[in-house]
Amino acid sequence: MSGNQALLRWLSRALLSLYPKSFRAEFGEEMAEVFTQAIQTAARGGWRSLAGTGLRELGGLAAGACREHLAAALRRPIGGTMSISQEHKIARARWMARGLALFAGAWWIVVVLLNEDTRPEHAIGTAVLGILITAGLALGRRRERLGGLLIAGAGLALFVALNVNIFVETLFWSRIPLAALASMPFVIAGALLYACGAATAAPPAGPAQPDDRATGERSRGQTGGRPQRSEIVFAVAGVITLLLTWSGLVPFTMAMTEGLLVPWDTFGEPIRPPRGTWQRSLNDFFESGVGSFLPTATVLLASAGGLLAQLRAPGQRAMAVWVWAGANLAFFGLVLTAMLLLDPLAPLFGLEGPGYHRTWPGIVAMLVGLATLVVLPRWSHRATVPPNR
Amino acid sequence: MDQEPELPLTEATLCILISLLPGPRHGYAIMQDVRALSGGRVMLSTGTLYGALKRLLEAGWIARDASDPDTPSGRAQKHYRLTEGGRRVFNAELARMQELLKIARTRAAEGGA
Numbered sequence: 001m002s003g004n005q006a007l008l009r010w011l012s013r014a015l016l017s018l019y020p021k022s023f024r025a026e027f028g029e030e031m032a033e034v035f036t037q038a039i040q041t042a043a044r045g046g047w048r049s050l051a052g053t054g055l056r057e058l059g060g061l062a063a064g065a066c067r068e069h070l071a072a073a074l075r076r077p078i079g080g081t082m083s084i085s086q087e088h089k090i091a092r093a094r095w096m097a098r099g100l101a102l103f104a105g106a107w108w109i110v111v112v113l114l115n116e117d118t119r120p121e122h123a124i125g126t127a128v129l130g131i132l133i134t135a136g137l138a139l140g141r142r143r144e145r146l147g148g149l150l151i152a153g154a155g156l157a158l159f160v161a162l163n164v165n166i167f168v169e170t171l172f173w174s175r176i177p178l179a180a181l182a183s184m185p186f187v188i189a190g191a192l193l194y195a196c197g198a199a200t201a202a203p204p205a206g207p208a209q210p211d212d213r214a215t216g217e218r219s220r221g222q223t224g225g226r227p228q229r230s231e232i233v234f235a236v237a238g239v240i241t242l243l244l245t246w247s248g249l250v251p252f253t254m255a256m257t258e259g260l261l262v263p264w265d266t267f268g269e270p271i272r273p274p275r276g277t278w279q280r281s282l283n284d285f286f287e288s289g290v291g292s293f294l295p296t297a298t299v300l301l302a303s304a305g306g307l308l309a310q311l312r313a314p315g316q317r318a319m320a321v322w323v324w325a326g327a328n329l330a331f332f333g334l335v336l337t338a339m340l341l342l343d344p345l346a347p348l349f350g351l352e353g354p355g356y357h358r359t360w361p362g363i364v365a366m367l368v369g370l371a372t373l374v375v376l377p378r379w380s381h382r383a384t385v386p387p388n389r
Numbered sequence: 390m391d392q393e394p395e396l397p398l399t400e401a402t403l404c405i406l407i408s409l410l411p412g413p414r415h416g417y418a419i420m421q422d423v424r425a426l427s428g429g430r431v432m433l434s435t436g437t438l439y440g441a442l443k444r445l446l447e448a449g450w451i452a453r454d455a456s457d458p459d460t461p462s463g464r465a466q467k468h469y470r471l472t473e474g475g476r477r478v479f480n481a482e483l484a485r486m487q488e489l490l491k492i493a494r495t496r497a498a499e500g501g502a
Contacts, residue, residue, distance in 0.1 A: 027439045027443065030416055030439070030467060031436075031439050033417075033466055034416040034438070037417045038417065056434050059434065060433075060434025060435060061434070062436070064434075064439065067440055
C-alpha cells in the first residue's frame, strides 16, 4: 500500500471516529473495510482516480458523521431505562458544549490576532488557552468529566488573567464583568460537558418508574434521595454561570441605556433637541437619576424575579438555574446581533446625526430581548415539566 | 416492525434496493453495482452508503446476514438482503413510477411531443 493510500486510510479512521459511538460499533469496521477496497480499486486507475475517490470518500464520511449526529439528536423517544430521548438530549448537549468551546476559542484567537496592539505575551496566553481547550476537547472524548473540568478551568484562568491584566488589557476586557463575559462560554461549555459525562457515567439510582421513563426524567429529584456528586457539581456550575451572566448584564444594560436611550449624551445644548420636545424629555429622563438605572433594574428584576418564581415551583431546580443563565445569554446575543446588523444600515438611508431615528432598532431589540428573557425560560419550563406535576 | 414507506424514495435508496433485488450483497459490492446500474451517475461514498443502509435496516426493508471472511484484510464483511417489506416498498415505488410514466406519455402524446 502506497503512502497516499495509508494517509487516506488514516484520515478515514479519523473521520470515522467522529461518528456516534453506536453507529461506529455497528458499522465502523465494515466501513473501514469498504473504504480500503474503494481506494485500492481507485489506485489502479492512477493518481487522479485515487485523488478523486479519496476526496469523495472523505467528504462523504465527514458529511455522514454530521448527518448521523443530527439524526441521533432529532430522533423521537421510544422508552427504556435511560430513554432514547434522554440519551439523545445528552448527545445534543455534548455537541453543543463542544461547539461552544470551539466557537468561543476560535473567536478569542481571531480577536487577539486581528488586534494591532497584540503583544507576544497576549499571543502566548491565547496559545495556552487554545491548547487547554483542545486538550479538554480531546480528553473529553474518553474522559468527559475531566475534559469538561479542563475547559471550565481554562475559562476561569482566562477570567483571572484578564483581571490581573497579564493578558489582553488593550482589548478593554480588563474589567471584571467584561472578563466574566469573555470567560463564560468556556465555563458553560466545560460544565455542560462535565454534566454529560456525569449523566452517562452515573449508575441508575434504582429501578426507573414507568412515568419517569415516559418523560425521560430521573426519579431521584422527586423521591427525595440524596443528590449525587455530579448533580451538586451541575447545580453549582449553574449558579456560577448565572452569576457570571448577571455580572455581565449590569454593565451591558447600563451601556445600552446610554447608547440607545440617551443619544444626545455626549452633545452640548446647541445640538440637543429643544426643551419640551419628547426627544429631549426622554433623553434627559434616562440620562441621570432613576431613569439611568431603570432599564438595568427592569432587566435584572425580570431575570432574577422569574428565576425565584420558578425555584418556588416543584421541578428540576438545578436545570432552572441553567435555563435562566441561558436566557440571559440569549438576551445578550439577540441585542448584540440586532445592533451589529442594524447599525451599519442607518447611514445607507441617510439617517445621520444623533437621535432616536438611529437608535430605535436597538431599542426594539432590547424590548424583544427583554420579552425573550421573560418568555423563553417559562416555555422551557413548561416543555420539561410534565403537566401532572 | 416495518416502517410505512415515504414515497418517492431517494435515488440512493432506490438504487440500493434495485442492487439487492437479485440477491444479497456486501457493502462494497452494493457501491459498485449502484455505480454500474446508474451508468456512473450515482456514486455512493462509504459514508452515504452506510447511512442509507442503517436507515433501511431500521425501517426493516433490508436485513443483514452472516459474515463473509473473503475480504482483502481477511476481516468480516456482512451481506445485506432485501426483506419482504423492502420488496413491497420497491414494488409500490415501481407502481408509482409506472403510473407517473403513463400519465406523462399520455400528456406528451396529447401535446404532440
